Amino acid sequence: DTGVSQDPRHKITKRGQNVTFRCDPISEHNRLYWYRQTLGQGPEFLTYFQNEAQLEKSRLLSDRFSAERPKGSFSTLEIQRTEQGDSAMYLCASSLTVMDEQFFGPGTRLTVL
Amino acid sequence: QKEVEQNSGPLSVPEGAIASLNCTYSDRGSQSFFWYRQYSGKSPELIMFIYSNGDKEDGRFTAQLNKASQYVSLLIRDSQPSDSATYLCAPETSGSRLTFGEGTQLTVNP
Numbered sequence: 001d002t003g004v005s006q007d008p009r010h011k012i013t014k015r016g017q018n019v020t021f022r023c024d025p026i027s028e029h030n031r032l033y034w035y036r037q038t039l040g041q042g043p044e045f046l047t048y049f050q051n052e053a054q055l056e057k058s059r060l061l062s063d064r065f066s067a068e069r070p071k072g073s074f075s076t077l078e079i080q081r082t083e084q085g086d087s088a089m090y091l092c093a094s095s096l097t098v099m100d101e102q103f104f105g106p107g108t109r110l111t112v113l
Numbered sequence: 114q115k116e117v118e119q120n121s122g123p124l125s126v127p128e129g130a131i132a133s134l135n136c137t138y139s140d141r142g143s144q145s146f147f148w149y150r151q152y153s154g155k156s157p158e159l160i161m162f163i164y165s166n167g168d169k170e171d172g173r174f175t176a177q178l179n180k181a182s183q184y185v186s187l188l189i190r191d192s193q194p195s196d197s198a199t200y201l202c203a204p205e206t207s208g209s210r211l212t213f214g215e216g217t218q219l220t221v222n223p
Contacts (some may be wrong), residue, residue, distance in 0.1 A: 042213030
C-alpha cells in the first residue's frame, strides 16, 4: 500500500454513460497525476495537477475527459459518454514535488459494455 | 519512432542469473529516469531511479544511465522467481510527467 487510494476499484458501465473516479493522494503530496493503461501497454499520461492547478493535459485526451482537484487534495476524473475504447485501467499517482518519485494507487479498472 | 523503447520480451532467465533490461528514449531533455515493476493485475511500484550518468546500485538492482546515447538499463543480479513481473522504463519528460515504455516481461524460472 503506497498511501494513494482510488475509488472505485472496478467499474462496469454501458456505452454512453458518464463515470467518475476519485483519487486520494498521499496527504503532503503537491503533485497528482492521472494515467491510463491498457493490456500489454505501459501507462499513458493523461493529466497532472500542482496543488489545485491543472498544469498539463495530454493532447490525446478528448473533450469527454475532465479532471479536477478542487482543494488541492483529492482529485476526480470524469468520462462523459463512455465508449468501448475507454475500457482500461485508470491509475492515479502522486509525488511530493517535481522530479520526485511518483507513487501509484491501485487503479480503477473500467469496462465499457 | 516511439518516445521510449524497451527490449522486446518476454525475457526468461534461470534463478540466480543476471537479468538485463534495456531502454532507449528520444527526449534529450529528460533528466530523471525511473524503473517500475508491475505484477500482473497490480499497479506499478518504483524499483530504482537515476539522475546522473553512470551506475547506481541498490541491493540486487543496478541502474545504468548514458545520456549521450539516450540509454538506460536495469540489471537484476541473483534473479529470484519473485522478480517475475513486467518492468517499465519511464523517463521524466516535460512537465515532470512520466513517459512509459511498453514494458519488458521477465520470467525467472526456478
